[in-house]
Amino acid sequence: MLMRKTCAVLLLIPLILVSQSKVEIANQFKDKGLESLYSYTLLQELTVTVGSRLSGSKNYEKAVQWGKKTLQNIGCDSVWLEPVMVPHWVRGEVEEAFTVNGKVKKKLSICALGGSIGTPKKGITGDLIEVRSFEEVAALGIKAKGKIIFYNRPFDATKVSTGEAYGGAVNQRSRGAIEAARVGAAAVLVRSMTNAIDDEPHTGMMNYNDSIPKIPAAAISTVGANYLHDQLQTKKSVTVEIRLSCVTLSDVPSSNVIGEIKGSEVPNEVILIGGHLDSWDKGQGAHDDGSGVVQSIEVLRLIKELNLRPKRTIRTVLFANEENGLKGGRTYASDYNGKKFEHIVAIESDFGGFAPLGFGVSADSIKFEKIKSFSSLLEIVGADRIKRGGGGADIGPLAASGTAMIGLNPDSQKYFDYHHSNHDTIDKVHPRELELGAIAMAILSWAIGEEGLK
């Protein structure tokens, strides 16, 4: 009995030492992070000095240079650019829509959806048909011919997770033009993807199907959508005129930006952390995904600031082209997967720089439980909710080779108020909330770097 006790005590000693040291380091990440709020300084540089950074734009290339220089400045062991070919869609000068009633025109707040073709210069004019589902569109049949289809299914307000509400509405934006064109419509207007009721349109990616005619697609503000809905209740018909000058040019060469701190013991095992460096051309891409970019840089900076070296390699990737093509994530996976090193885990931050609540994890049970075992460390910054299911668009292509996928889960209530719109600016980001997310990522990356996932 005595001997067994002694053994237990002896066995516990190294465990406690390791564990105390992780607690101490987690607290140092917290203290250094909250004292400096450095991720906010970085976000100011990215949003104010560079600004919005759509794939293919000059601004995106400025952001690449900023990212490279910043990763070099914080003292990464290596920093490099990975070539990626990206789409080049340009919004153009003209995007406007009106309701037309004889000679009276009323302006609507719209913006082209990303990837949309433009209209003829004189615009497209047609009667509006309001729908809430693709079934309704299909049922229109011949009646849809030459009409403007108005998708007006709102976010489900009863979903506590706004991401879930987005998931339940976004096919109107991504596939609405295809389904409307299938029945001969001339254009589509899509209710903006947000819970907020205001006059700001929210852009975002839309798709075409090569076997179906391409028709222009625009987002309308929720106030505008409610107005059109009310008009359709009271009038026999509502005519809308839309003009867009957006255009898709040839693909252009661009880059992912990569920086890493080499592992001291198992350097070929890589913990990837990242966000996407591109944004839409509205606002400043402050939450989406400037926040994920600066948090991913801040993780490495905190490690350097504390003069630490992880056992495994921790690599920050600032991905190109998440918003309209995912070429950055796909190219990264194809270039690096199954090469000399193994991505044991990839952690993405792409739900905004709000107060972190925890992480969503897609991994097998053993890895999941291992990651969950770090929740007492993450509790230091209130980010201890480890739930099943999560990841990120950019890291998604790595999943095929067994990499554990992790997504930072911040509070979600305000994200879609700003997302893909002129409202996504740095004044909507709170310095401490942003930094707490970075610290949570640092704690988790460091812990996995020390212990691995096996």
Add this chain to the structure above:
Amino acid sequence: MLMRKTCAVLLLIPLILVSQSKVEIANQFKDKGLESLYSYTLLQELTVTVGSRLSGSKNYEKAVQWGKKTLQNIGCDSVWLEPVMVPHWVRGEVEEAFTVNGKVKKKLSICALGGSIGTPKKGITGDLIEVRSFEEVAALGIKAKGKIIFYNRPFDATKVSTGEAYGGAVNQRSRGAIEAARVGAAAVLVRSMTNAIDDEPHTGMMNYNDSIPKIPAAAISTVGANYLHDQLQTKKSVTVEIRLSCVTLSDVPSSNVIGEIKGSEVPNEVILIGGHLDSWDKGQGAHDDGSGVVQSIEVLRLIKELNLRPKRTIRTVLFANEENGLKGGRTYASDYNGKKFEHIVAIESDFGGFAPLGFGVSADSIKFEKIKSFSSLLEIVGADRIKRGGGGADIGPLAASGTAMIGLNPDSQKYFDYHHSNHDTIDKVHPRELELGAIAMAILSWAIGEEGLK
């Protein structure tokens, strides 16, 4: 073996039924709440129509009438006013301060602290001494005579809970004038109680000790405090001139506002929910504590909206005078405690209308575990963190008679950016975050109403 299994199944059936019904009701609270966002509508009425509502002001009495009418409109079984005598402090027209350098004056952003005496009409002029602790003040001794003591200990940025950071700094505001007057100082300036660096001063209560001279006390913005600190680093002396016209008048009669839904089975057991109806005279008291007020009303409205009747009585109390006297909470406890009914629990919301994370509980282990057992219901709105320690100032006086104390814990990062200042306005409150807090309170009140705490 078989028989034991059967017994277990039989025993489980009623438990599951009750529990499913609570889950269903919790989900209905969520759906009805998030669809209506009614607590935000109420907050608009309170903040925009009534405005700020300092104890003793006409606006506070307007708020009383609004609260009474609102509780009547939602269909409470009884609504009444409870008389309370409250202090009557008035800010006055003049509150200004300058650094004085020969003929050059530079204006500082200050405001009188609540309860402060005014200065003579010509003001108080004195050299500034910066301190960070009462020990430093005491050590000044005779050097402090006639000087203006400048308390400049900032919030500890490394505290994740901003409430803890506040707790570590606020004695400068509450007791600073007493300790400075003890060594003969003429006035005090106190760094505003906030993490934010901006030019807005934050007011709040200060105290005097009858055996020590009363000296004027004002808060200075954090930008102003940093400026004074820098000046003191570079100059031999910094002279400041302060003028305040605030004054304390005689106590006035006022009211707590109370409404309740009677319990169907154990009506003498009361679940009290509440917040304080008074606010400081800066801003609109939107987060502090308009949010707690409207959430406490919304709980009863949701119950009525779903046509439910709780087994125990659920009572909403809108307390008077939390900010500068706590007369509402004290009078309530003395009027009602140990009377015909028993307050089994009191739940206060007074940390702002931000996304709810959970509740803090001060109660014995049996009650604590019982409350904790409802966390799976609270998880529906992400408010499942049940921690030891919590309550609220207004309900505090009930603790003496064994009432379990519960405080709603929302995300704390932004609270002190707005607290007690002109920044505390309704545009800082997010309709969904506010409503989620109300729903969390409804779920918890309902569950305790059904099961009690024994």
